Amino acid sequence: MKNYLSRIGLDRTALAVLGIMGLTFLLQAVEVAMAQVWVFGLLALVLYATEWLVSQRVTVLNKVLSRIRVGLTVRTLARQALVLALYVSMDAVGTPAYWWTAGGVAAFFVLTLVYDLVRHQVFRRARTPVKTRNLDLPGISMPEIPAPLRSLPMSRVLLADLPLVLGAVGHLAGGPAALAAAGASLTVLLALGAVLFATPVFLAHLRAPSDEEVIEGVNRALRKTRPEVVLYFTFGVGEQNAVYQANMWLDALEKADRRALVIFRERGNMPHLEPTSLPVVCVPRADDLAALDLSAVRVALYPGNTGKNIHLIQRAEIKHVFVGHGDSDKLPSSNRVSRIFDEIWVAGRGGRDRYERVRHAIDDRDVVEVGRPQLVAVQGHRPPERRAVPTVLYAPTWEGVDDNNYLTSADTAGLELVERLVRGAEPVRVIYKPHPLLGRRAPSAGAAHRRIIELIEEANGRLDPVSPEAERELAALRERVDAFRESAAEQHLTAEDLVGYRELLDRWHSLYWASSGPLRHHVVTGTVPSLFSCFNESDVMVSDISSVVADFVASGKPYAIVEMQGTDDEEFRRQFPSAGAGYVLRPGLAGLETVLAAAREPVGDELADRRAVLKRYLLGPDHPDSLTRFNAAVNDLYERALRDFPIGVFAEPVPADPFRGQTGTPVSVGD
Structure with missing residues (x-):
């Protein structure tokens, strides 16, 4: 049951909110029968609080509730139906207040339906068949969608019936009929305002280019480039x-x-x-x-x-x-x-x-x-003064697409590894850089990943914090990096623009590592620091069978592979050639001290010569460099493809004459 709830995304918080929502609806129905208006009103406030949580914090419940046929619209109608039922219970049907409330419910339903249709059409028409970057599309432009319309989904608009509900409750609890009239009017005005705001945007999108016009505009740009x-x-x-x-x-x-x-x-x-x-x-x-x-x-x-x-x-x-x-x-x-x-x-x-x-x-x-053209950024051993405290990069892979590729060490040796490193007698700095997909398939791997992060955060809590000045400068640089990335989607970037962006990234990386000091551990799960920057800041890597190992070999630094199945070293290296020049960590992390010693003193690294051979085997020769070889391969294949299909010539779907060169009597299609 726990695994099932985990698969559909329901954690304890979501289950608690779901339970409170269901219980509140049930209790409201009871209070309608008992005609206890004030209790009904308090329960209504609880219900709106849970609806807000569903729309803003526990959004997974939206999907779950829709699956069981109690989506947002159904819940809204249920709230309003309970209010009308309260009128029946209080024998107040037919009063002016009742008609204000009933009319408000009807008008609110129609207006929110119109708003939903209009907003849906705006977003559908704004979703062009093609989205581009760095392509000039003159004459092809889509109207902007105002930020308020983007941030006003139906989950928020439907909460505007709060004045209607509270106005009716206030009247039925002994207040004047004007409370019900005012509440219903305010709810209707809020819904009407949303419709009036969305309508001009919808009309503007009606005049937007059609899908065919957008495709043709993109093709004009492609013919130019x-x-x-x-x-x-x-x-x-x-x-x-x-x-x-x-x-x-x-x-x-x-x-x-x-x-x-x-x-x-x-x-x-x-x-x-x-x-x-x-x-x-x-x-x-x-x-x-x-x-x-x-x-x-x-x-x-x-x-x-x-x-x-x-x-x-x-x-x-x-x-x-x-x-x-x-x-x-x-x-x-x-x-x-x-x-x-x-x-x-x-x-x-x-x-x-x-x-x-x-x-x-x-x-x-x-x-x-x-x-591997990407590896030009990978550097070799750090100078002795920077590796006085060895830095271990732990980079576990993910669980793979199936159990045949379940090679992650995160949930077998990862916890023990990180715990020994951060709590050991001799200081060691840890950089934890997991595969971006770690924890996606196996709950045990996800739990281990989270616990590793907790261990690192606990260890960092015992160290001096990063100075406020460095944090402010880092935040300012990161803000500029993020702003550039966001603007990159809208502007035409040049090579010069990219030089400036990458210089900005280099400045951020330099300050990030320098400001943290030699002992602070790092959890890297985002795009920065980059993987290769983590390579350059480390003295040794512990990983699993993955492409990260082959890339790290370019650095010439020692590395270790976690092997928990008891396979003989030579057989393990035969099965996985990328482990051929790496140390092997066994159950209980046997061999870890040897790996750390090689990180501290590269002179004593007994596998250094093997790594040089493995580097040539895995990554090819240093000369010509990989960018030159990659470029040559692209050019060669392009020329060969061009000989097969010159520009303007395309593959025919069927032969022009299927009987050309055949003997015998042709057969007509009708035979």
């Missing part, structure tokens, strides 16, 4: 987003020779896209994607393996490439589904060898080693 390469990203929208998979490729495409376009499929993912100078198109519907003018595109890059990829992969004139979002030894990193792509780009020989797992499903000729 003539993108040659597409970065295509699609992923389900949730609290924990996966847009980092696309973000990691933006810089490489900005520096590449070919003109690039970013295509997103989900609007909810767009706010998480990093500022970029590349043109961006978000097109949710497959039909609208098919209508986009991608006539010059000949290469499409896919960071994820998802179902909606097929909507672009069906374009035969484009060469489709799976680039992934990091090289790891997990099964999804060598998925036989990847055979639908024309090529698979990996960092080094290790990536090529991984695809041997699927035997003949993937042709070795379709695997191309291009390096």
Whole structure:
């Protein structure tokens, strides 16, 4: 039962609010029968308080209550029906006050229905088929939706019947009929005001461009920019987003020779896209994607393996490439589904060898080693004066899509690891940087994640706080960073704009690490500090089998992999090549002291030479650099695709003459 409630999102607070709401409705019905007006009125106030909590704090209840057919409209009508029933119980039906209340209920219902329809139409018409960034669309503009209309959903408008209910209660408790008349009038006026405010906005959106006009405007812009390469990203929208998979490729495409376009499929993912100078198109519907003018595109890059990829992969004139979002030894990193792509780009020989797992499903000729352009920001060992207190980066992976990929150590060794590090006799600084999706699938992993954060916060509570001056400066810099990110969705960014933004980020990172001192621990679950910044601030990493390990190998620093199954070291490293130059932590965290010693004194690091070999194996050679190799791979594939389908030539859906070159008597369609 507990797991079921957790799956539908009902925690103790939500259950408490739901219980109070249900009990209050029941007690109100009892008070109607007993004609106890003041008690009814007090219960009404409790009911409005629970409705406010549902609309503002415990929003998950909206969905749950709708599923069981007691949605917001039903609850509002129930409140008003109980008030009218109270008139019946008090033998006050037919009085002027009754008709004021009944008329107010009817008028309020009609006006709120009109408001809901008008507001719904405004938002529907404002939702263009395509959302863009960095594309000039002259003549295509949508009217703004005023902030009050955005912040006034039906869950708030329906609470405007409070004056009507209280006015009726006040009258039935012995007050004048004017109370009922005033309450009903105020409720109706509030609803009427909402309708009158929304109507001009609705009329403005009636004159907005149609979907067809918007698509044509986008196509005019695309014909002007003539993108040659597409970065295509699609992923389900949730609290924990996966847009980092696309973000990691933006810089490489900005520096590449070919003109690039970013295509997103989900609007909810767009706010998480990093500022970029590349043109961006978000097109949710497959039909609208098919209508986009991608006539010059000949290469499409896919960071994820998802179902909606097929909507672009069906374009035969484009060469489709799976680039992934990091090289790891997990099964999804060598998925036989990847055979639908024309090529698979990996960092080094290790990536090529991984695809041997699927035997003949993937042709070795379709695997191309291009390096990891993102790793240019990764630095080596910190100087001795900065590693006097070793910094351990703990970066557990998530639970995976199924139990075959359940490789996280968060709920097996993570708690013990962090507790030993923050409470040990010798000082150690911890940076906790979990996978963005950790805790999404397994409650035990989510609980461990939360407890790790608590341990770190408790340990930090025993340290001197960050100075108020540094906190203010950090907050000011972060505000500027966030403001730039928000404005990036509305303005056309240039390369110069991005230089300024990244300098601002660098300043924030430098101050963030410097102001916290050498002992303060860090929990990093947002976009900043970045993963690579965490790499550079650490002396050793403890992780699981994931792409983070291959990226960390670029630093040359020691790392450890948690292995709790008792597999022999050599067999473990054979199964997971990325662990080949790492220390292995066993149950009870056996081997942790050796790892910390290697962090303190790199000279005594017995696996340093193996890591240099592993780096070449996983990430490829240092020369030419990976950005050069990636760019060369894009250019080469583009030229080959162009030979197959020159600009203006597209794949024919059927042969022009199906009987050309055939022998025998042609058969007519009617035969």
